[in-house]
Amino acid sequence: MASPGWGALFGREHGPVAVTLAAGVALHAVNVYLAATIMPTVVDDIGGSGLYAWATTVFMFASVLGSAAAAAVLGARGPRSGYRLAALLLAAGTIVCALAPTMLVLLIGRLVQGLGGGLLFALSYAMVRITLHEALWPRAMALVxxxxxxxxxxxxxxGGVFAQYGAWRGSFWGLLPFLLFFAFWGAMRLPGGKAGGSAPRIPWASVGLLGLSVLVISAASISSRIAVNVVGLLLAALLIAGWLRRERATTPRLIPATAFGPDARLRLVYLTMALLVVASTVEVYVPFFGQRLQGLGPLAAGYLGAVLAAGWTLGSVACSGMSHRSRSIVAAGPLLSLTGLVALFFAGPVHSGTVAAIAAVSAALLALGWGVGMAWPHLLTRVLQLAPDEDQDLAGSSVTTVQLTATAFGSALAGTVANVVGFSDTAGTGDLQSTARWMFALFALAPLAAVVTARYARRADPTAAGPRRG
Known part of the structure; x- marks a missing residue:
């Protein structure tokens, strides 16, 4: 049986809530891409080129911390107050960035932005379960x-419009009214009060281990020295292993205890999600390849990279209503993403500005993004279905913890591959082609592994229709 249509989600009863939750993710995500666009102009204005990459590193580190605290904030403050706190934190960081006289002050603003944005991002996912009927979960997950x-x-x-005229601060000020609007009008659409019982504590040791792993690998990927990249990867892997060991043995946790039990389904779902996210992080270098290999201008190359995100969006929207075929869709998604990366291996390194070459790259990126997007809402819904009742808040926030951590690791791995192969500002066409070829080939291993994990998750599921729990 198909799930209810989009009209049910956007109707009078659920529409304001759905818009508020979607806005929570959008406000965080717009800030991510806006900041990346204006940073060259920021450095030209206030200096601090040596700290350029840290604007992203600090933000990603803080986002992981914010998302990890979401379950505790939701339990302590409830949906309305928790959402408002996150939006106001993001607004405060945005004001600091807009006023920043130096790069150091900007980094402080980015830290606060990351905390608020990561918290808002995680809360928006977690509150799908609280505020909407289960039949609407796939549609809502696709929307957010x-x-x-x-x-x-x-x-x-x-960001490009303001940067074009050297008024980069205006892009931050432009976000502020939307943040304040949803901090007050949007938050009022959500339930007030908080759940009964004591609020879950923040697992500071687990948060520290996970956040430190993100910080280490992100910082190491900035270096052009292979030894630094390798040491960073190994140290981050050890920190992740330590985090998982602690998650298994102690409470409170960042992911539900079910993920560590004899039932393998939930951990296989998490692993499939992480692998698909890692595969999508090749988009970091697509604009650069678009300019240097396909001969596109900065704006056109930027939107070439956006094709992957467009595919993700279209795949999510098109397949979110097919709950009756969710297992087949989850199995097919990694295969389509793998096909896209294989196509990029052949089309991406081609040094040509022809329409055919650009169309081939675009089609491959669309397939890669569509494969992730078609599986994504069903994977997220499955996490909520497999988590026990007492871990439902944790299940919702764990999705964003996994996604943000996988994004940080994938972006850092892409930088490591590029540095090892010979990527640089002065690299010739041959070096760039080699970088693109190696990157797309190695990252194809992620959706290939996801094909396997999705298949095993399906085999481990004894049901045909997917019950509400287990």
């Missing part, structure tokens, strides 16, 4: 995940 695709179109355009 589609906001990344929307942000990829809006963020660069908004």
């Amino acid at each position: 995940s589609a906001m990344w695709g929307v942000a990829t179109l809006i963020g660069p355009a908004l």
Whole structure:
């Protein structure tokens, strides 16, 4: 039986809530792409080129911390107050960035933005279960995940307009009214009060281990020295292993205890999600390849990278209503993403500005993004279905913890591959072609592994229709 249509989600009863949750993800995501677009102009204005990459590193580190605290904030403050706190934190960081006289102050603003944005991002996913009927979960998950695709179109355009005229601060000020609007009007659409019982504590040791792993691998990927990249990867892997060991043995946790039990389904779902996210992080270098290999201008190359996000959005929207075929869709998604990366291996390194060459790259990126997007809402819904009742808040926030961590690791791995192969500002065409070829080939291993994990998750499921629990 198909799930209810979009009209049910956007109707009078659920529409304001759905818009508020979608806005929570969109406000975080637009800020990500806007900041990436204006940073060259920021450095030209206030200096601090040596700290350029840290604007992203600090933000990603803080986002993981914010998302990890979401379950505790939701339990302590409830949906309305928790959402408002997150939006106001993001607004405060945005004001600091807009006023920043130096790069150091900007980094402080980015830290606060990351905390608020990561918390808002995680809360928006977690509150789908609280505020909407289960039949609407796949549609709602598709809607909130589609906001990344929307942000990829809006963020660069908004930042680019202000950067074009050297008024980069205006892009931050332009976000502020929307943040304040949803901090007050949007938050009022959500339930007040908080759940009964004591609020879950923040697992500071687990948060520290996970956040430190993100910080280490992100910082190491900036270096052009292979030894630094390798040491960073190994140290981050050890920190992740330590985090998982602690998650298994102690409470409170960042992911439900079910993921560590004899039933393998939930951990296989998490692993499939992480692998698909890692595969999508090749988009970081697509604009650069678009300019240097396909001969596109900065704006056109930026939107070439947005094709992947557009595919993710379209795949989520098109397949979210097919709950009766969710297992087949989850199995097919990694295969389509794998096909896209194989196509990129052949089309991406071609040094040509012809329409055919650009169309081939675009089609491959669309397939890669569509494969992730078609599986995504069903994977997220499955996490909520497999988690026990007492871990439902944790299940919702764990989705964003996994996604943000996988994004940080994937982006850092892409930088490591590029540095090892010979990527640099002065690299010739041959070096860039080699970088593209190696990157697309190695990252194809992620959806290939996801094909296996999705298949095993399906085999481990004894049911045919997917019950509400287990």
